[in-house]
Amino acid sequence: MAELARDDRLRQGAGISIAERPARACIDLRGDVTDARFVHAVESVTDLRPPSQGLAAASGLLASLLWLGPDEWLVVSETQASGELCARLRQALRGVHAAVTEVGDARIVYAVAGPNARDVFAKGCPLDLHPRAFRPGQCAQTLLGKVSVLIHQVGQDPAYEVYVARSFADYAWAWLVTAAGEYLDGSEGK
Amino acid sequence: MLRIACPWCGPRAEIEFSYGGEAHIALPEAADALDDAAWAQYLFMRTNPKGRHLERWVHTHGCRRWFNVVRDTASERIAAVYQPGAEPPEDAR
Numbered sequence: 001m002a003e004l005a006r007d008d009r010l011r012q013g014a015g016i017s018i019a020e021r022p023a024r025a026c027i028d029l030r031g032d033v034t035d036a037r038f039v040h041a042v043e044s045v046t047d048l049r050p051p052s053q054g055l056a057a058a059s060g061l062l063a064s065l066l067w068l069g070p071d072e073w074l075v076v077s078e079t080q081a082s083g084e085l086c087a088r089l090r091q092a093l094r095g096v097h098a099a100v101t102e103v104g105d106a107r108i109v110y111a112v113a114g115p116n117a118r119d120v121f122a123k124g125c126p127l128d129l130h131p132r133a134f135r136p137g138q139c140a141q142t143l144l145g146k147v148s149v150l151i152h153q154v155g156q157d158p159a160y161e162v163y164v165a166r167s168f169a170d171y172a173w174a175w176l177v178t179a180a181g182e183y184l185d186g187s188e189g190k
Numbered sequence: 191m192l193r194i195a196c197p198w199c200g201p202r203a204e205i206e207f208s209y210g211g212e213a214h215i216a217l218p219e220a221a222d223a224l225d226d227a228a229w230a231q232y233l234f235m236r237t238n239p240k241g242r243h244l245e246r247w248v249h250t251h252g253c254r255r256w257f258n259v260v261r262d263t264a265s266e267r268i269a270a271v272y273q274p275g276a277e278p279p280e281d282a283r
Contacts, residue, residue, distance in 0.1 A: 054199045054253070069253035070198050126203030140199065141252045143206060148251045 011177055013184040015116035018176050021109040021161065025082035027075040027089065029065075031098035041092040045085070046075060057139040057152055066139045066152055074103075074150065074163070108169035110176060113159035116183040121160075123179040127151065129158075145175040195271045196249045197257050210246030212236045213258045240264050244278055 009020035031038040033052045042050050048058040048065050050073050058065045063077035063085070077085055082104045089100045112120065118129050127142040128134060129151075139152040149172065150163035164172040177184070192204040218224060218232055237243070243263050248256045260269040260282040270282030 054196075069255055072253075126205055142202070143251045 009110075009173060011180065011184050013114075013116070013180070016114040016120060016180050016183040017111070018120075018180055019111050020173070021111050022078070023104060024109065025063075025075070025077040025080055025085050026102075026104035026107050026163070027082065027086050028068075028101040028103045029073045029075050029089065029098070030071055031093070031096065032071060035096065037096050038093070038098055041096055041098075042089070045088045045092050055134070055138045055140050057137055059137065064152075066150065068141065068150070106166055107163050108166050108172075110162045110164065110172065111154075111159065112162060112176065113155065113157055114183075115157070116180070117158050117160060120176065120180045120183070121151075124175065125149075125151070129153075129160075131158075144172060147172055147175075192261075192266060192268065194247060194259065194268065196252060196255070197271055197273050198255060199249060199252045202249070202252060206249060206251040207247045208250045210248055210256065213244040213246045242269060242283065244283075246274075 006020055011018045029042065029050070031042070031050070033039060033050050039049055042048070042065070046063045046065065047060045048063065050065050051058050051067050054067060056067050062080060063075055066074040066076060068074055075085070075089070082102055086100055086102045093100060121127070121129055121144070124145045125142055127140055134140070134153060136153045136156050136158070139150060141148060141150050143149070144162065144164070147164060147168040152161045152163070153159070154161050162172070193201050194204060194207055195201045215232070218228070221229075224232070240263055243261055245259050245261060246256060247259050248254065256274050258272050258274060258276070258278065260278055261267070262269065270279045272278060
């Protein structure tokens with residue numbers, strides 16, 4: 001997980017910053033949130049309860065649990081090694097009806113932040129990101145241009161993290177830079 | 191553009207969804223014993239109403255779950271959204 005983000009993937013302007021984030025542990029977790037043993041096992045490893053509501057994310061010191069579906073979460077961590085976290089989840093969930101799958105290599109994370117961030121998303125994302133509808137700590141899967149993405153609001157500023165499949169990462173980067181063009185410094189955004 | 195209320199994610203834009211045809215089409219029991227006419231009836235024949243239609247949708251670019259919708263094919267109004275396996279709400283049929 002020591003892989004660094006591509007250093008050419010940083011664009012900035014007065015009201016926007018777009019950057020690739022270093023690779024992080026991503027684990028697809030499935031299970032029954034009404035099963036107390038499942039919830040307890042996940043809590044014992046991550047210190048977090050899997051959120052049962054759509055749009056919800058739970059974040060702690062070790063990891064975040066991003067809601068993907070009624071029985072599916074993405075466990076992400078910038079501090080824990082993916083293989084180790086995965087092994088600890090599997091150990092804790094032994095005997096519980098659940099699935100733990102490492103998917104970190106399949107995803108790239110882009111950080112999009114600044115007062116113009118919503119203007120950029122508004123050019124090709126159907127999700128309502130207005131503060132009354134989408135707040136820090138919430139996450140949602142939606143479309144960005146033509147690709148499926150997971151958007152997690154991590155800051156009030158606003159700041160977002162966009163998870164995109166690696167095979168669509170170049171497209172998503174080009175889309176973000178093009179959409180942000182009018183807000184970027186100099187000619188870098190062209 | 192429709193706004194469809196996914197039972198799990200809430201109201202979202204139509205482009206996040208894919209259409210799955212008419213709902214509540216069950217595979218006949220003893221399907222291997224059907225004659226061609228009965229099999230064709232199951233495979234191809236649909237109600238195709240002008241008015242309320244029970245249909246399946248999947249939240250492709252969201253939670254990727256299937257669910258059912260009661261949609262008026264003439265007005266495009268959505269009367270109800272309900273989970274797979276459930277019956278449509280009485281007042282929405």
